[in-house]
Amino acid sequence: MSDLQSKPSLADRGQALGLRLITRAGGLESMKNPGVRRAVERVLYNGARQGFKAQTAAGRAFAKQTGTGAPARNAPTKPRRELDLTPTEDQAMIQQVARELADELLRPAASTADAERTTPAELRAQAGELGLTLVGVPAELGGVAEERSAVTAALVLEELARGDMGLAVSLMATGAVATALAAYGDASQQATYLPAFADEKNPPVAALALMEPQPLFDPFALRTTARAEGDELVIDGVKAMVPNADSAELFVVSATLDGESRLVIVEPGTDGIRLEQDPGMGVRAARTGRLTFAGVRVPRTNLLGTADDHRDAVRRARLAWAAAAVGTAQAVLDQVSEYVKERKAFGEPIGHRQAVAFTVADIAIELDGLRLVVWRAAALLDAGQDASAQIAHARHLAATYGAQIGSHAVQLLGGHGFVKEFDNERWYRDLRATGVLEGALLL
Numbered sequence: 005m006s007d008l009q010s011k012p013s014l015a016d017r018g019q020a021l022g023l024r025l026i027t028r029a030g031g032l033e034s035m036k037n038p039g040v041r042r043a044v045e046r047v048l049y050n051g052a053r054q055g056f057k058a059q060t061a062a063g064r065a066f067a068k069q070t071g072t073g074a075p076a077r078n079a080p081t082k083p084r085r086e087l088d089l090t091p092t093e094d095q096a097m098i099q100q101v102a103r104e105l106a107d108e109l110l111r112p113a114a115s116t117a118d119a120e121r122t123t124p125a126e127l128r129a130q131a132g133e134l135g136l137t138l139v140g141v142p143a144e145l146g147g148v149a150e151e152r153s154a155v156t157a158a159l160v161l162e163e164l165a166r167g168d169m170g171l172a173v174s175l176m177a178t179g180a181v182a183t184a185l186a187a188y189g190d191a192s193q194q195a196t197y198l199p200a201f202a203d204e205k206n207p208p209v210a211a212l213a214l215m216e217p218q219p220l221f222d223p224f225a226l227r228t229t230a231r232a233e234g235d236e237l238v239i240d241g242v243k244a245m246v247p248n249a250d251s252a253e254l255f256v257v258s259a260t261l262d263g264e265s266r267l268v269i270v271e272p273g274t275d276g277i278r279l280e281q282d283p284g285m286g287v288r289a290a291r292t293g294r295l296t297f298a299g300v301r302v303p304r305t306n307l308l309g310t311a312d313d314h315r316d317a318v319r320r321a322r323l324a325w326a327a328a329a330v331g332t333a334q335a336v337l338d339q340v341s342e343y344v345k346e347r348k349a350f351g352e353p354i355g356h357r358q359a360v361a362f363t364v365a366d367i368a369i370e371l372d373g374l375r376l377v378v379w380r381a382a383a384l385l386d387a388g389q390d391a392s393a394q395i396a397h398a399r400h401l402a403a404t405y406g407a408q409i410g411s412h413a414v415q416l417l418g419g420h421g422f423v424k425e426f427d428n429e430r431w432y433r434d435l436r437a438t439g440v441l442e443g444a445l446l447l
Contacts, residue, residue: 066200066254066271071191076142078152078186081386089379091159099159105134106167106331111427114168117289118430123174123248136160136175137201140183140446145194146202147186154320154382157183157447158327162375165331169434170289172328173444177247177290180324180446181210181256184317188267188309197254197269208253213295214318214443217244217282223258223265223318223442228297230259230268232304237261237268239300244282247444249293257295258314258443267308267317276300286433290444317446319395320385324445326378326398329406329438332431333371336413339428340364343417354416363412370405377401382447403439410435 091099113127139157141147164172182201185194201207214223228241239259246255255270270277282294309317344355344364354360381394410432420426 066196069195071195075191075194076145078142078149081151081153095156102160102163106163110167110171121288121291137179137182141186145198154385154447158382161327162331165328166335169328169332170287173247173287174290178210180212183446184256188313209248209251210254211246211252212443213243213246213255213257215245226260228259230261235304236301237304239297241297243295245292247290264311265314267314269306269308274300286437320447321443322399323381323395324447325438326402329402330375332434333409336431337367340413340416367409374401406435406438
C-alpha cells in the first residue's frame with residue numbers, strides 16, 4: 005500500500021476534527037444562531053482544519069526523530085486588502101466558539117483560579133476537547149491550520165482573555181511552543197516534538213520562556229547565555245514569569261549565542277535546571293515560576309530557528325499580549341457600562357453625571373484604538389509585510405491604556421472596584437502585565 009493510501013486524507017482528518025468540535029460546541033448558546041451553525045456545518049462539509057485541540061500534562065520523553073526533506077510550514081495567508089479587517093466566515097465562527105468557551109468555562113472559574121494560582125484540570129480537559137494548542141500547526145503535522153493566521157490567533161486570544169487573562173495565558177502557553185516549533189523548527193525537530201502536541205488525549209504542557217528578572221528587561225540584550233562545546237550547547241541564566249513552569253514538559257528559552265539572541269529547546273528533566281515559584285501581581289492562574297539554568301547541556305540540534313526567528317517571536321509575543329489586553333479591557337467596559345446605569349446616587353444613575361459618562365467614553369475610545377492597531381498589525385503579518393511599527397504601537401497602547409482602563413474602572417466602581425467580590429480588581433492587575441511581560445504567548 006502506498007503512503008498516500010495508508011494515511012488518512014486531509015478531508016478525513018478535517019471532518020474528524022470538525023466532529024469533535026461540533027460535539028463539544030453543539031451545546032453552546034452560540035450554536036443556536038443559524039448563521040453560526042451554518043458556518044460550522046460548512047466547515048464540517050469541507051473538512052476544514054479550523055478548531056481547537058487539547059492540553060493536559062505529565063512527564064514524557066521525547067524520542068529524537070530524524071525528519072526527511074524540508075520542514076513543514078503553514079501556507080501563507082491569502083492576501084486581503086490591508087484595511088479590510090472584517091473577520092472571514094471561518095474566523096467569525098471560531099471567534100464565536102471561543103467567546104462561548106470564555107463565558108461558560110473561564111469566567112466562572114477565574115476567581116478561584118486566581119486565588120489558588122492554578123488552572124483546574126477539568127477546565128484544561130474541557131478546553132482541550134475544543135483544541136487550543138494547534139491553531140498554528142500545519143495540518144500535515146497533525147495540527148488544525150491550513151495557513152498561519154495572526155488575525156485568527158488574535159481573535160481567539162481576545163475572546164479567551166475577556167473570560168480571564170490568567171487562564172487564557174495558562175491554556176495558550178502550550179500553543180505558543182507548538183506554533184514556534186511549526187514556524188521555526190527544522191524537519192527533525194518537528195518530527196521529534198510535534199506529534200506529542202497532536203495527541204488529543206494527552207498533549208504536553210509547554211512554555212515559551214523569554215522574560216528575565218531584571219529592570220527594564222530587553223529581550224534583545226539577554227543575560228541568559230548559551231555557548232557551544234562540541235555537539236552541545238551549555239546554557240546559564242535565569243528566566244522569570246514562566247507560565248506553568250512546575251508542570252511544563254517542554255520549554256523554548258531565549259539565550260545569547262555568539263552575540264546573537266536565539267531560541268533553544270530545553271526539556272525540564274535536564275540536569276542543572278532549578279525551579280522556584282515566581283508569583284506575580286497579575287495572571288496568577290498561569291502559576292508562573294522562575295527557571296535557573298546552571299551549566300545546562302542540550303544537543304546543539306536543539307537550537308530553534310535563526311536570530312531573525314527570535315526577533316519575529318518577540319514581536320509576535322508582544323502583539324499577543326496586546327490582543328489579550330483588548331479582551332480583558334472589553335470585559336471591563338462591559339461591566340462598567342452596566343454598573344453606571346444601575347448604580348444610583350442622589351436619585352439618578354451615576355452614568356447621568358458628565359464626569360462618569362466621559363470616563364466610560366474614554367475607556368471605549370482607548371479600547372477601540374488598541375483593538376484596531378492589534379488587528380491591523382496582525383493583518384500586516386498575514387500579508388507578509390513589515391508590521392514592526394504597528395506592533396510597537398500596540399505594545400505602547402497596551403502598556404499605557406491597558407492599566408489606565410483598569411484604573412478608571414476601579415474608580416468608577418468605588419469600593420466595589422477594590423474588593424474581590426467584583427472581577428475588576430483582578431482585571432486591573434492582569435492589565436498591568438500586558439505592557440511589561442515578554443514571551444509566553446505567540447501569534
